Amino acid sequence: MASLHHVASGDTLRSLARRFFADPELAAALAAANGLAPSDKLVVGQDLLVPYITRRHLVSESDTLFDLAELHYGDVAMFPMLAAANHIAAPYLLIPGQHLLIPDLVNVSHHIVYPGDTLRGFAIRWYNDERCDVLIEYANHLATLDDIEVGQKLIRPALNRRHVVEEFETWEQMSQRWYGDPLLKGLIAAANHLAVDQPPPPGQTLFFPDLAEF
Numbered sequence: 001m002a003s004l005h006h007v008a009s010g011d012t013l014r015s016l017a018r019r020f021f022a023d024p025e026l027a028a029a030l031a032a033a034n035g036l037a038p039s040d041k042l043v044v045g046q047d048l049l050v051p052y053i054t055r056r057h058l059v060s061e062s063d064t065l066f067d068l069a070e071l072h073y074g075d076v077a078m079f080p081m082l083a084a085a086n087h088i089a090a091p092y093l094l095i096p097g098q099h100l101l102i103p104d105l106v107n108v109s110h111h112i113v114y115p116g117d118t119l120r121g122f123a124i125r126w127y128n129d130e131r132c133d134v135l136i137e138y139a140n141h142l143a144t145l146d147d148i149e150v151g152q153k154l155i156r157p158a159l160n161r162r163h164v165v166e167e168f169e170t171w172e173q174m175s176q177r178w179y180g181d182p183l184l185k186g187l188i189a190a191a192n193h194l195a196v197d198q199p200p201p202p203g204q205t206l207f208f209p210d211l212a213e214f
Helices: 013-021 024-033 065-073 076-086 119-127 130-139 171-179 182-191
Strands: 003-006 047-050 056-058 099-101 104-112 153-158 161-164 205-208
Touching: 013 024, 013 047, 024 047, 024 182, 065 076, 076 099, 076 130, 119 130, 119 153, 119 161, 130 153, 161 171, 171 182, 171 205, 182 205
Parallel strands: none
Antiparallel strands: 003 047, 056 099, 104 153, 161 205
């Protein structure tokens, strides 16, 4: 979830991007979320909005989904959650150099199940991706995708919403659709390591930083 940061002496956009996102190149996203340019200097005492951007893991030659599940969640049995978040099917092969999304199970929100609720519905509502229902299943240690009942309290894992770019779609259109503000187009582009002065690539899946609490 998004948070506020009170700028301290020595803070820069790059140092804060490294601290909050583990990626100094996301300084441009932090700048865009606050109406700043990446080259702007910060002022001590200034309040910055820190959007939630799902952490990514750079895959090495020796990585497996099983090892990464153990590393990030302390449980190798959680590997299907990583597979679902990254659309990786059996036999769960990874490509060195690819970036894997690591859903957050610490900074989560919660949802009470109401009549008619389904994990598929939650996956579409929360992540814009029905295939993320498995993510919710494993995060809540459910026996099956249908193992929910009215009144049950579910964990909502932190993971950015996603959207597949349509033909002729613009940054402004996506920014208006997802944030109600076309001026946040730079945030979307920067968070996906793309240039806002180039058209968004049709067919590419983009991830949208969260600017508020769930």
